[in-house]
Amino acid sequence: MAGAIIENMSTKKLCLVGVALLLLQVLAFLVGGLIAPKPTSHISSLAVKCVDVRKNLHGSKWLLPWGKGQCKNIQNFDETLGQKITANHIVFATHIPNSPFEMSPWFQFMLVVLQFEISFKSSNSIEENAVLTLDVAMAYRDDPNEEWKEMASSIEQRKLNCILPVPKTAANEGRHYECDVIPLMELGSVAHKFYLLNIKLPVDEPKKINLGIGEIKDMNVVSIFQNGGFTMVWFAMKTFLTPSIIIIMIWYWRRITMMTRSPVLLEKVIFALGISMTFINLPVEWFSIGYNWTWMLLFGDIRQGIFYATLLSFWIVFCGEHMMDQTERNRISVYWKQVGPIAFGSFCLFTFDMCERGVQLKNPFYSIWTTDVGAELAMAFIIVAGICACLYFLFLCFMVYQVFRNISGKQSSLPAMSKARRLHYEGLIFRFKFLMIITLACAALTVVFFITTQISEGNWKLGDLNIELNSAFFTGIYGMWNLYVFALMFLYAPSHKHYGDDQTNGGTGMSSAEELQLTTTITHIDGPTEVYRLAGKESQE
Template identity: 40%
Template sequence: MAVGAVIENLSNRKLFVIFSALLVVQILFFLVGAWYAPSPSSYMEFEMITCRDETRGFSGKWIHRDNCEQIVLSEYTPVSYDLREIVFVAKMPHARDGIELEYSPWFQFLLGVLHVDVAYSEHFKYVSHAPLELEVRMGYREKGSQKNEWNELTTSNVTRILECTIPDEEKKKGGTYDCDMLDLFELGSSSYPFYLINIRIPIDQNACQYNPLSSNCQIGQLTGLRLIEIHQNGGFTLIWLWTKTLMTPVVGACLWWYYNRINQLARNPLLLERAILYLGLSLAILDFPIEWISLTHRVPFLLLVSDLRQGLFYTVLFSFWLIFAGEHLIDDTTRNNIKSYRFNLSFIIIASGALLIYDLIERGVQLYDPFYSVWSSPTGSQIAYVAIFISAICILAYFAFLLFKIVKVWTTIKNKRSAQLYQTSENRRLKVEGVIYRFKFLMLFTVLCAAFTIIAYFMKQYGEAQLHGDEARSGFLTGSTSAFFTGTFGMCNIYVLLLLAMYAPSHKHYRGATQLIDENDDEIIDDPSNQHTESNAMTTFLKPSTD
C-alpha cells in the first residue's frame, strides 16, 4: 500500500474552505497592522547643551542640566589649551509640557545618531574625511531614584569620519557645512527609564599649531551637536508580540502533527518531507516570543538573538525553495539526495555566512560597547563592505537560479500535459488536472511569498540603513509600514502552515503509487521502484521520460 500527500486526497470542497479561511486570516494580519499598530519606530531630537567643566573630566562627576555652567560655544574663550573642558550634554528622554517622560522596556532598542554643526572659518578649516574623536560617557537612572543620581553604563573613546560639504557661495563668515549623520550608539534593549550622555571632543590647540594632523585639528569650527534618538514604538511591540504569541502554539501543534504523520510511515522521510519539517522548525524558532523576557529583565543580547533567528529562517526558507522546485525536475538517480543540491545551496551558505560574520562583529561588540560601529575603522569598513558585497552577489545568483527552476517546472507541466495527459481516459485527465492545479496554486503562492519575503527583507535593511543616516527622522521604519510587516509575517506563517498541512502523508491509502490517478497509468507511474522515491503523484507526473 502507498500513501499520498494530503493535497492529493483532500476534496475540492475542503480545500476551498481551507484556502478561504487562510485568506481571511491573511487579510486580518494586514488589517491589524494598518488599524491598530503604530509605525514601527519613533524618534526624539535633542539639542545638546554646552557646559564648561573646569576639571576637564578628571573629577569623574556627571555633568547635567542642574550643575551645568552653560556657555555659548561661538562666544566662549577657553581658559586652557585643552578643550576637554567643554562638555556636550543630553538627557534622554526630554521633558514634554513640564512632564518628565520615561523610556519603557516596550521600546525594545535605542539607537542614537549624531549631527555635527560645523561653521565655515578661515582660521579653523575643515578638511574632507576628517576623523572626529569623541570621549563619550553614558549613564542611567532607575525609576524612583534621586533626580541626579546617575550610574555609569559605559564609557568609550570612539572615532567617526566627518563628511561635510558646502556650496562655494556659502564659503563666507556665517556659512555652515552640510554634514552627514554619524552613528553614536545602539542599545539592544531599553532597560532603564532615563539616560544621560556626556560628550567631550579632545583638542589640544597647541598641538594643532605645530601639527595640523593632530587629533580633531581638521574638523573645522564646531558650533554644536544634535542627538537624534530612535526607538521601537511600544504600541508596535505590543501588537508584534501578541501576534507571535498567538501563532507560536498554532505552528507548534501543526509541526507536531506533521512530524507524527511522517514518523508513522513504513519508509524513511523523503528529502522534500524533511525540508518542510526543518522549515516548520525554523519558523517555530522565529515565532517564539522571547521578547517578553525583556519586559522584566535586562537582555542586551536580544537584538543579536533576533537577527540570528531571522537569518536562520531565511536560510532554511531559501534552501527549501530550491529543493521544492528541484525535486520535481531532477532524474530518479539524483532525486531525494541532498548532495544533488550542493552547488545550488552553496550560494545560500556563502551569503548567510558573510552576513553572519558581519552581524556577529557589529552586534557582538555592541553587547559591551554600545558606541562601537564596524564602519568606524578602515579595517571594519572593508570587512563590512566585503561581507555585504559577497552576500549580494550570492543572493542575486540564487534568485536568478530559482527563477530558472520555477520556469522549468512550469514548462515541464505544460509539456507533460500536452504529450501525455489528454491521450488517456477522461477520468484520468480530470484527476491529474486536479493535482496539477493544486500544485500550481502552491507554486504561485511560493512565488508570491518569495516576492514579499524578499521585499520585506530589503525594506527592513534599507530602513535600518536610513536610521543610521541622514533620513533617520523621516525614514521608512518611522513611517506607516506596520501593515506591510504584519502582513508579510502572516504570509510566511500561512505559507509554512499550508506546506505542513498539504504535504503531510495522508491517512488515506490506495493500491500502488498510481491509484490516485488511474490504474491505466502504467506508462507514467507504474514503476515499482517509484514507491520508494516518490512522495506524491505530482512529482511522479513530472518525472523525466525514459523513452
C-alpha cells in the first residue's frame, strides 16, 4: 500500500525538513527587515497659487510653479484685494517631485492625496456634507528642456470632511480646521521622470459649485510611491522563488503521473495551488521598468485574488477528504456548498476592483467613493465579500473540529493493532494534526503581522540594528506562503515506499477499509465502493 511521502517519512527526516523550512522562513523575514528599506516613501509639497484668467485648464498652456516660464503667483489671498482676481483665477500648481529630484519606474505606482489648510470664518464656514469640485490636469516630461505633454484631465468631486477643534465663535476666527486627506489620483506605473499638476477650484454660484467649503488658504500635495530599493529586493525575491516552485510542481506532478491510477481530487487541488502560487511569483514586473504598463496594480490584485481563492478552496477540500465518516469524496461537486461562497465573494471583490482600478486605467483621477451611489455599491461588494469570509471561516472551523473528532474516535482501535502498525498509524495521525496546526499558524501569522504593521511606526530598533517591520511583513508573509505550498507538494507527493502488506490483517482487529481510512491522504481510495472492494479482496486473501 503506497501513500504520500509524509506517511512514510521517518520522524527524524520530517523534523529536518521542518527545521529547514523554519530557517528559510526566518531568512524571508530578515531579508525584508534588514536588507530592504521601508516599502513606501512620500513627497510633500505646498502648491503654488498661480494666477490664470482662462476659464478651464483644457488648453495648451501649463502653469509652472517655478523655473523657466514660472507663472505669476501670489503668496496669500490677501494680495488679491483691490485687484480683479477671484477664486476662478487661481490655479494650484506643483511639480512631482521637487527639484532637483526625478521619479523612476522603480517606484512602481504613485498615489497623490491632497491636504487642505482651511481657516474658520463665520461668514464662510464649511457646510455639512460639503463637496469640492476640482478641475484638474496632469502633464509629464522626461527631459527638463522638453515641452510638457498632457497625461490626463478631468473634473472630479470629492467630499470635504473637516472638523473645527474649537467652538465656532468670533473669537476663534482664523483657526484652522482639521481635515481628512483627499485622494486625488492613482497611477499604476511611474514611467516618466517629471510630473506637473494644475488644480483649479472653480466657483459657480448659480450651480452651487464650491460653495460652503470654507476659506481655503493652502493646498499640500502628497505623493506616495513604492521605494526603489524595496522594489529591487522584491523583484529579486520573486525571481528566486519562481523556479523553485516550478521545479517542485513539475516533480510533484511527475510523481503522480507515474502512478498506475489517475490523480485524485486532493492531488489536483494541491497542484492547482502550486499553479496559482507560480502565477503570483512570475516576475513580470521586470517589464514594467521598460514599459508603461499602467495595469500592473490591477493585474497584481487579480493574481493575489486567484491565489487566495485557491488556497481557501484547498483548505475545504483538504478537511473534507480527511472526513473519515463521509460517504462521498474525491469529487469537487461534493464541495459546491463550501466553494460556492468563496467563488461568489471573490467575484464581488473582483467587480469592486474593476469598478475602481479598471476605470482608473482611463481616468487616473476617478474614485468609486466620490458619489453616494458609487460608495454604496462599493460598500455592498465589500459587505457581501465579508459575509462570505465569515461563513467560510465558521464552516472551516466546523470541518476541522469534525476531522479531529473522527480521528480521535479511530484512535480507540489502535491498541488492537500490532505494535509496528500501531506506531505507523499514530505517526500518521500526529502528522495530520501537525500540518493542520501549521496551516492555522500561517493564517494567524498573516493576520497578526497585518495588524502589527497598522499600529506600529514601521520599524524597530535593537541597539544599532534597525529592523523595517513593514518590509519584513511583506517579504516574510510572501515567503511563508511559498514555503507552505512547497511543503504541501513535497510532503503530499506519492511515495515510492510501500507499507508492508504482510501485516495487513495480522493482529490488527480492524477491517482493511478502516485501516485505509486512517491514512492522512486518500490517494489510494476512489470512493466508498473502492474501499469495500479492497476490503473484500484482502479478506479473501
